[in-house]
Structure formats: structure tokens, C-alpha cells
Amino acid sequence: MIRRVFALLIRELSAFYYSPIAYVVLFFFLILNGLAFWFSIAPLSHGPSELTVVQIFFNKLSFWIAYLLVFPVITMRLFSEEFKLGTIETLMTAPVRDWEVVGSKFFAALLFYLTLWLPSLLYFLLFGWLINRDAAGTGAQLWAPYLLLLVMGMFNVSLGCLASSLTSNQIIAAMMATVLVLGIFFLTMIGYAISGSSPVLRDMTSYISQLDHMDTFSRGVIDSRPLVFYPTCTAFILLITYHVFQYRRWKI
């Protein structure tokens, strides 16, 4: 079974890394991230700040733009392309289980997503090397946002997988993923947007607020709640994706 999953994962990763599109995505993503980093250190050269470079970087609008827009791009082709090209039929008749297909596609997309973020670590190391000053107050203030990026990424990649499994059109899949990812992101702002909203609503929106979570983790505070929320929701969305994928089987 592990060999099958591994073979599927290699197949999916090859599809990512052998495609020039992956490098185009990586190229533009790194430009966006590079700009975000520039915007983070620029204020420090004008005056003192209580925030570390890591804190500023992960809480800037420029970071969130790059972060949110990447999910539709990396997940839109996962299932849609296979449906469109008809290769899904070959896959369905191969001796692999449906959950193995869903899992391998999810993990391949997640690994590619992590590849996108890896160079940003270089920024902070480069900053420390050139300026001779740590970009974060403590080691935890550096790795904690990356831990959160991993779990938040899992959740958003799973949303993208679901969107892609629903249609054979990559554009529609990308649009659906955008709506889901941005919808959930902005939903968390309701508690703050509604004047005098109830404390319960504010607590609930804070529980799922990616902005709040990133603010907390970038300060070097590890909170158990996002570490439960994102993985459980990821598992749930992947379960739905699995059933949507299976639906194709009993439609045939």
C-alpha cells in the first residue's frame, strides 16, 4: 500500500516539477514574497520598531496577497485536468484506491506549496547575515509562523482539492477555490466588522481567523487551537473530496 501511495505521489510531484508552469508560479510567487520582505524591512530603516522583521513580514497585506492567491493556482489542475484529458479513467481502473489518489494529490500540492515558502527562510537568514542581527527575537518566533503556514496550507490546499474535484474545467476550479479560500478568510472578519457584535461571535470568528493565528504565532506564541482546527478541517474536506471523487465511479 505504501509503495502504491509513494508511486502515486511521485507521479503527482513529477507532474508539478517537470512542468514549466510550476517554475512560472514559483518565479512570480518569489517576486511577490521578495516585495513583501522589502516592505517589511523598509519601515525599520526609517525608525525604531517594537516588531521584529518576521512579525512585520507575516502580518503585512503583501504577505496575505501572495499567500491567498497561490492556492487556486496550485490546486486547480489536480483533478480537473485528469477529468478533462480523460486520464482519470485510467487511474480509476488502476489497482489503486480512491483515497490513495486523493491523498497523493493533496500531499503533492502541499509539498509544492511548502517549496514555494522555503526560499522565504533564506530572506531571514540573509538578513541576519548581512545586517548581523536576528530577523526574529527568538528561534521560535521564526519557526512558529512556518508551522502555522504548514497547517493553514493543509486546510487551503484541501479546499483547492475539493474545488478541483468538482469540475473538469480548470478555470472554474480556480474560481471556486478562490471563492472558498477568500470566503473563509473574509468570513473571519465578520466579528470585527459588525459594530458591537456579540462576544460569542467574536470568539468564534477569532477561533478560525487566519489573521489572528498568524499574529499570535509570529509573536512566538504557540496556540493549540489552530493546530487542532486546521488538521481536523483538512481531514473533513478531504473526506468530502474523496466522496466527490468516488461519485465519479458510481456515475460511470
Add this chain to the structure above:
Amino acid sequence: MREKASRQIPRVRIALNTVVQIALAAVIVFLLNYLSFERFKRWDLSHNRKYTLSPLTRRVVSSLKKELKIYVFSSPRGTKSPGSELFAEIEALLKEYQYAGGHRVHVETIDPYLNLTRMLELRDKYKLGAKDSTDNMVLLDYDGKTKSIPTVTLADYADAEGFDSDQTPVIKDFRGEQVITSALIQLTEEREIKVALISGHGELPVTDDTDLGRFRSALEHQNIVLQELRLEGIDKIPSEFTALILAGPQYDLTVHDAAILHRYWEEGGRLLILLNGRAKTPVLDTLLTQFGVSPTKDLIVSSFQTQTEDRLTLDVYTHFLGETPFLKPLAGVIGFFPGGTRSIDVNEASLKEAGVRATKALLPAIDSYWGEKDDFLANSADPVFHPGVDLKPPLTIGWALEKGAVEDQSIQVRSSSRMIVIGNADFIRDECLNRSVPDTNFLLLCINWLSERQTLLAIPPKETPIYTLDLKPGQLDQIVLIVVAGIPMLAAVFGVLVWTARRR
């Protein structure tokens, strides 16, 4: 027909099975998240555990019986407005209050510029003043009792004049927790504690805002009111006062004053006596001797080396000693006692006879000092150490005394007399407390111990690390070039290589 029906049955069963699976999974996910929402854990791995609340705050917040509403009126956009630079710190701090208090603490942030309606609604509800006052402030509402705190009072700034300039003021220490918890204590505590500051002997007046403003304000934050008390014309210290402070009398006590204080001590009184190093007070010295404390007729002088010469100073840096139980939070911390400090000895035999337990509270932090017995201030001569005449180290400059203490901590009856004697009074002045933050905490610990509020330890302000970039010319351009062009180009080159390899 029958064939079609038999084909539909598995589909319905599969569909039902799917719905049940998804519903069950949804329930499990919901329950797990509900548990996570209710019982969560936070690990503060930041520098100096900056976001960890003190045990006192945790105790105060978790013991709230009613709902506490905290409104933060702050606009992060209005950086020119004093206090707005603290928005991120306050928000992070209040989140910790919220987590510590569970569902009893609710925090709402209102940007007066973006949410004018809500701001006006709350201003009306809480009968707040002019609009400017709600620009940057924290409002606490506990069971209908309210307390407003201007945001700017939550920090010490590196440059007090910072607000006048175009630059954002630099935060030195953030004492938001200290101020907010103190305000919370005021709201939740039933009684107000009154401490008398004895006057009539040239002490600093309680109304003096330039000298005692910071001391008084620190006490007010702990729900302690400082009131002036003249000893002439009274026979007994009024019972409304929890403790007395005698702060650096310039003139000596009268025999009548000494008798009142003696009786007060014998009847379970609480005294903080700060000696004026430059004043001659024989009656006060005699009174202290009766208590078992012997102030020495000296002034502590320290010598230190500069690049060119040896210099002498009357400023004394001290260690707070953790062997005095209430000073444990400050053990090893260094305080600053400027102006003129007398050393204090105790008479072990008379203390034992009177049943008084004495512990050392303060010791000079460096070894190059002595107790100069010559009146060099009057002679205008440089003090010189005379072996056999002047006092050599170690010298103690602060003692804590307790008489009739009950060892069983569970017994809460006020039965003991308590006294703290310090050989310096100048350290309570604003200019000194501004220079040495631990001294304020020391004073608060002293007053809380005297007021039988041992559990109410002072909350130290959190040091706020400041990050600046001292870039050499071209360094920022270098970084930008690498991150915006260099690294993306590397990815592009790698992509081209992969693409070329595949085409072959």
C-alpha cells in the same frame, strides 16, 4: 423495470452511506474543535516570555465572578496621536487576559475613526468626556463599575518629549499589565486601602506632583490611597490607615510624635521608615533603637574609577535580598538609592528579647564603599576612609522587622507589627523612580507586605525590545536586489533547465 430497481438500490445505499459518513465526520470534527475551543493551551516562546501574564494577573482574572468588558479605543492609523503606537502591544496583552479569563472576559476594539457610531454609543453609555479622550484609551467595565485608562500611561517612553516631535515615540518599558491588573483590582476589591504619609517634619508633601507623583500613582494603581497625616494634636494613629510612611524627615520628631509611633508599633502598627541621610534626627534614632534598630551616624560613600581618576559618589546601587520573603520577586535585582544613604544595624539581643524577627532587605551591590562618619558635607572636604573609625563593608541599608508573627499562613488575623527601615529617602522621588524601575516595584512590595497583601506582588513592567536597522549605504539595495530579483531569477533559471532537459 425490476432490473432498473435493483440497480438503483446500491446507489441509494451508497448515497446514504456517504451522507452518514460525512455527517459523522462533521460531528467528530465539531466535537474536537469544541473541545479545542474550550480547553486550549498556549506556549509563550517569545523573548523574555513577553506574552505570559504574571501569576497575580492570572489569579485576579480567573477569580472574576462577573463579566468583565474591556473596550480598547485605538486607531493604529493615528500614529501621531499619543498612545496609538501601543496598539499592537495592548491588543496582544488583552488577548492574554481574554484567554486567562475564559468566557468572563470580553475585549472589543473600536477604531474611533472607522467606527464612529459604536464609539458614540459607548461614549454615551459610559458618559465619557470629549472625543479626544476616547482616541486612545482602555475602558474596563466590571459589574457596572468602570475605570478608564489613557493608553499613553501604559508605557514608559525613552524620550518623554517624543510626543512633540514628528517621530513615533520609542517605548522603553510596557507596563500595560501592571496598570490594567491594578485597575481591575480596584474594580473588584471592596475596600480601599489608605496609607498615611506623615508630615510636619519637612517630609516630601503628598500633594507634590513633581517629586512624589510617580510613587503616588504607582500606589493608586494598586488601589492604595496616600493621605497626609500630621501627628501633632492626635493621640493615636487613626485606624482607617493600614500603614504609615515616614519619608525622609528633615527635622526631628517631637517626643510626642515618637510616643505615638511607639504605641502604634506596639499595637500591631505597620511602618515604612525612610531615613534622611543628611538630617540629624536623634529622637527618631532613639525611637528606632527602642525597636531594636540602630541607624548608624554615617553616610555611605562609594568610590569608582573613571578613565582619568578615582571618584566618590553618594549614590548607592543595591541588591534586593531574596532572604526577606516578600522581596523574592526582586532577588538579585539591582536598585538605585541616590542622594545620601545611612547604614543600619540591628541589636540582635534586644530584638530577640522583644520577639522581633529581622531580615536584611538591602545591601550595596558593589564592594568599594564604606560608611563615612566624618561630617564631610558640612566640612566640604572629600571623604577619606579611616580604618577603625569609618565603617567597612558589609553594611546593611534596609531591614524588615516583624513582631508577633503567626507562622501558620492559613491564619489571616492581623496580629503582627511590621516595619521596614531604609537608610535612604531620596529614591522615592520621581527623578529616581524614573531612572530605576525596580525601585518602584520594591516600594510596592514593601507597601503590600505592610498592608498584609503578600499575594499582591508587584508586576514588573515588560522590557520592550526595540528593533532598528543601521544599514550601511547600499545595504538595503543589496538585500532588495537579492530577494526581489536574485532569488526569483534563480527559480526561473532552474525552471528553464528542467524544461530544456525534458525537451531533449
